[in-house]
Amino acid sequence: MLIGDVARHSGVSTRMLRHYDALGLVRPTGRTVGGYREYSAEDVRRIFHVESLRSLGLSLKQIGRALEDPAFTPSALVGDLIRWTEDRLEREQELLKRLRAVDASAPTGWQDVLRIVELMQGLNSASAARRQQTALTGPEGVSAPAELLAGAILSESDSNVAGALRWALARSGGDGTAALAAGMRSEDVDIRRRAVRAIAEMSDAPGATSVLTDALGDPDMTVRRHAALALGGRGVTAAVPTLVGMVVEGANDVDAAEVLGTLSQDPGSADRITTALVDELAAPTADSATRIRLIQALVELAGTTAREVLRQLTHDDDRTVALVASAFVGVLEERSLEGLDDDRDV
Known part of the structure; x- marks a missing residue:
């Protein structure tokens, strides 16, 4: 089978097939009289093996070793791939959160985008004092998106900063209930405690009463108590x-x-x-x-x-x-x- 036919049947471009040949990863078994690459059925099977391993995130060098070394064991490499993938997903989730925060601020120009980025940097600062100042004042001309503030509350361990963030969220005019409700489903009890305190202070937020009512069944006593005080203040006899x-x-x-x-x-x-x-x-x-x-x-x-x-x-x-x-x-x-x-x- 000539290289063009292989490309059509395998979905691998002729350029990539030539690259595989140059690396010694998949070399065609023969050549035609005119010098064109000619692939056997075994060569095509190897191409599919290469593509399968690439789909797992292996580099071409790692794939070559896996296919050529009989003593090669995949367990350690697969473990590394899992960790690298988890790290990459975490970075991409952080990027996605930042992009959504920028989008929620409805920027009209790049200056607005830069101010939101400055706000996010302040809220993510290693300094508790700077995080608190950012929550209370923020960059000039920036209205912090409620979703961004809610996310910061769920991850904030400093009680003073958390109080400033709850204050900012309650006065933001936005609705961070959805993000906080997601925090209520966390397996981490500290995150649920932060979420319920924030929701308790959002007296007019749509859906807050429903989330707090569900929190009365939380396995953590502290979460239940915060929910009960807030609900009682709303006249909920449950x-x-x-x-x-x-x-x-x-x-x-x-x-x-x-x-x-x-x-x-x-x-x-x-x-x-x-x-x-x-x-x-x-x-x-x-x-x-x-x-x-x-x-x-x-x-x-x-x-x-x-x-x-x-x-x-x-x-x-x-x-x-x-x-x-x-x-x-x-x-x-x-x-x-x-x-x-x-x-x-x-």
């Missing part, structure tokens, strides 16, 4: 069990109690929340400190049911619990009297 659990465990219990108080302004939720707290008060595992935290949460609740429970607790067998309940009942009654006096003045 957060109640987690918030009650926070009071019991003493984890951000003051914040959780305040949010439960806000949710109890809805008459339909007040009894449910009170019942959940009372059940925990009666739990055999509830020690004195836990019961006092639960009493403090009851004080925050609206409605008469919670106050009636507090009055009953003034006679609790645990003297410390009874004294705390009595003190709170006195404070609430004093407030009620002050409210009546204000009404009379009006």
Whole structure:
């Protein structure tokens, strides 16, 4: 088979076939009377072997060694190829992220592109101080794309810089929810924690409530707590069990109690929340400190049911619990009297 026929059947150009010949990689078995290369069926099979190995990323030199050395073992080389490919993909993903950030900024000229590149360099700086300054101020005349800020939040380990990035994202006017939602699916718990905190501060972002509701089922307790506080502030009662659990465990219990108080302004939720707290008060595992935290949460609740429970607790067998309940009942009654006096003045 002549070189032109081989090229048509194999898809390898005649120029590349000549290059293979020059390298000694695939030499035609014979020549015609006129000196043209003539390939045998075995030569064509070797061409396909070469192309198959090239598709794995092997260099022509590596392919020659693989085909000629009987002692050659592919395992080490394949391992190297995997690592090189992973590195290349990581670099290309970073490039793709940069290009998308530039595109999202809708540049009108190359000066706009250069400013966005400057912004990205600042956010990727090895200096935490520079990253924070970039998040707070950015290059002059540049509005940081929300997606870029969201990506920076997910990778930021410095708490001060992360706070500045969340502040910038919340005020960017863009929607970084999609990027942060992707972070919520990460196997890295630190990334999920960064994502949920950022979403919690994006009160008006479309889809934020749905992502936070899903986060209530996260295996990490910290993620669940951030989600519950944010959802409770939005009036989502699905957060109640987690918030009650926070009071019991003493984890951000003051914040959780305040949010439960806000949710109890809805008459339909007040009894449910009170019942959940009372059940925990009666739990055999509830020690004195836990019961006092639960009493403090009851004080925050609206409605008469919670106050009636507090009055009953003034006679609790645990003297410390009874004294705390009595003190709170006195404070609430004093407030009620002050409210009546204000009404009379009006």
